[in-house]
Structure formats: C-alpha cells, structure tokens
Amino acid sequence: MNQEHDAEVPQLYRDVLRIEKEWWKIARTREAAIGIVLGISPMKYYLVLSELLDNPNFWAIDPVLVDRLRSLRDRRLEERGSLNETKPQVETLGKHHEANNIKELFS
Numbered sequence: 503m504n505q506e507h508d509a510e511v512p513q514l515y516r517d518v519l520r521i522e523k524e525w526w527k528i529a530r531t532r533e534a535a536i537g538i539v540l541g542i543s544p545m546k547y548y549l550v551l552s553e554l555l556d557n558p559n560f561w562a563i564d565p566v567l568v569d570r571l572r573s574l575r576d577r578r579l580e581e582r583g584s585l586n587e588t589k590p591q592v593e594t595l596g597k598h599h600e601a602n603n604i605k606e607l608f609s
Contacts, residue, residue: 515560518551
C-alpha cells in the first residue's frame, strides 16, 4: 500500500488485519488482542470480521490474507453443514450502509 491509499483505509480495517496477521505479538491469546486493539468482545469482533470478509474494499487491502480467512470461514461452515444456508453474497455495500452495520455491532 502506498501512503495515499493508506490514509483512505479505515482504521477498523487496519486493526482487524493487524489482529489477524500478528495477534500473538499483541497478547497471549487472540481474544486478548481483540480486547486490547479494538476494545470489544470476541463475539462482536467475529461478527465484524465476517462482514468485512465479504467487503470488496477490505479484500483489496490484503487479498491473500482475506482469501485465506474466507476459505477458513467457508470450511468451518461447510463442516457444520451450514455453508449453503448462511454464505452471504459478496456485493459492494455503500459506505453509509457498511458503516451503520459495523457501528451497530460496537454499540
């Protein structure tokens, strides 16, 4: 990422990617890192992460990591037998719609 593009990336995106890339450098557990970096519960974090994984703007920041995370999520859903029932359609969300959904999770 260049510096101009970096300034356009929402802090939430950067924080989530940082947790996924190096949570063990932040804390002893991923859950503790989530609390330290974002100040939310792991349950809320995973809801945010799931929404972001289907966001093309989030994917564009780090396609390799996001593809790996999507694959892990899909594999887990498939193991539970719920992939076809719950797999969201990837679509571009308006910034306002996306921001409102994520803000609701933090409140």
